Amino acid sequence: MVQNTSYQNCIEACQECAAECLSNVVSMLGKKSDNxxxxxxxxxxxxxxxxxxxxAIDAKFASEACRLCxxxxxxxxxxxxxHDxxxxxxxxESCRRCVEACQxxxx
Amino acid sequence: MVQNTSYQNCIEACQECAAECLSNVVSMLGKKSDNxxxxxxxxxxxxxxxxxxxxAIDAKFASEACRLCxxxxxxxxxxxxxHDxxxxxxxxESCRRCVEACQxxxx
Amino acid sequence: MVQNTSYQNCIEACQECAAECLSNVVSMLGKKSDNxxxxxxxxxxxxxxxxxxxxAIDAKFASEACRLCxxxxxxxxxxxxxHDxxxxxxxxESCRRCVEACQxxxx
Amino acid sequence: MVQNTSYQNCIEACQECAAECLSNVVSMLGKKSDNxxxxxxxxxxxxxxxxxxxxAIDAKFASEACRLCxxxxxxxxxxxxxHDxxxxxxxxESCRRCVEACQxxxx
Known part of the structure; x- marks a missing residue:
């Protein structure tokens, strides 16, 4: 648990989304994309x-970062x-969960 | 040079600022701070x-990230x-240079 | 779940450890440390x-990174x-869990 | 300049290499690769x-990180x-400069 425990759920959603997104980049390498x-x-x-x-550092700009996220x-x-x-x-799906948590x- | 060369100056300002900032965190450890x-x-x-x-990836949201920066x-x-x-x-000073470049x- | 699901446990341990560590840096700011x-x-x-x-990207050097970790x-x-x-x-504790997972x- | 100025050259080589590499990932998206x-x-x-x-933080494990790099x-x-x-x-080329600096x- 980080200092500001109200962030815990959103931290986890962002962590998961970051890992999924990187993983998806690799899965898509060499595949055609139309978007x-x-x-x-x-x-x-x-x-x-x-x-x-x-x-994690309970930053002054955490909510602005989440707004951009x-x-x-x-x-x-x-x-x-x-894409199918x-x-x-x-x-x-990870992105959608992250949207909700960041909102x-x-x- | 990254793909979008118009970013080169700002990339360097951000890189320098990130390194200076981390270095300053370490220099300040154990010192009192009033702000x-x-x-x-x-x-x-x-x-x-x-x-x-x-x-570096010529991202759709690069300018919004710079605005927050x-x-x-x-x-x-x-x-x-x-602080003296x-x-x-x-x-x-690094932060001020970064402000200009990001603007x-x-x- | 990332592509290589055998990493999932270790990814979570590293994510948690990274967040706890950053949080601890902030908690320690301004406090004396003897180590x-x-x-x-x-x-x-x-x-x-x-x-x-x-x-997350199932990297060739993932296990070497974990060895250093x-x-x-x-x-x-x-x-x-x-420190008390x-x-x-x-x-x-987060670090110890991360040691086990990375091992x-x-x- | 970060605290340990002997690192300055290597920091810049790593910064450049990181940006070039990310840029190259994007340039390669959708292109066939045989390696x-x-x-x-x-x-x-x-x-x-x-x-x-x-x-940047003059870390205890900086040289080990550079060895892996x-x-x-x-x-x-x-x-x-x-690739042509x-x-x-x-x-x-960025990678080769980074190899030298990290060595x-x-x-």
């Missing part, structure tokens, strides 16, 4: 990592969801 | 790292500048 | 983050355990 | 980032060099 997936996953992993760090994750979920691959569908923090 | 320094430096290092990644760096510069230590003064990208 | 804590926590958070990324976490656990603060004790991967 | 490129670039970016952080960068340079694309060639630190 921003898997580039969006690289962006999404990066902002999720930032949010984890910001919340909501936008990136929503876009990433949309892009990945358009299991890994893309799974990534989209609570961003308020 | 947010060096906690602000941890936040600042984190957002600078995000900006580097976002610009401007806010964090301005705050961090203010906090560190209030050389390392804090130097950190404040150009954030436009 | 490497909380500087070790900064190192530990950094290597844990690397391991998460390496495992074992060393850093063992040292960090020892340093933090020497609850946050240091908790950090030491399984490092084999 | 580990661009997956190696993801690993390489991750270990380079670790090294930057370790050196030498291995990852050598492998990444080899993989990328086998300008971006891959450029990435290979000095790793000693």
């Amino acid at each position: 921003a997936c898997p580039k969006c996953c690289l962006e999404c992993a990066a902002i999720c990592r930032l949010c984890v760090e910001m919340m 909501v936008k990136v994750c929503e876009w990433c979920a949309e892009q990945c969801a358009a 691959h299991d890994h893309c569908q799974q990534c989209a 609570s923090v961003a308020k | 947010a320094c060096p906690k602000c430096c941890l936040e600042c290092a984190a957002i600078c790292r995000l900006c580097v990644e976002m610009m 401007v806010k964090v760096c301005e705050w961090c510069a203010e906090q560190c500048a209030a 230590h050389d390392h804090c003064q130097q950190c404040a 150009s990208v954030a436009k | 490497a804590c909380p500087k070790c926590c900064l190192e530990c958070a950094a290597i844990c983050r690397l391991c998460v990324e390496m495992m 074992v060393k850093v976490c063992e040292w960090c656990a020892e340093q933090c355990a020497a 603060h609850d946050h240091c004790q908790q950090c030491a 399984s991967v490092a084999k | 580990a490129c661009p997956k190696c670039c993801l690993e390489c970016a991750a270990i380079c980032r670790l090294c930057v952080e370790m050196m 030498v291995k990852v960068c050598e492998w990444c340079a080899e993989q990328c060099a086998a 694309h300008d971006h891959c060639q450029q990435c290979a 000095s630190v790793a000693k």
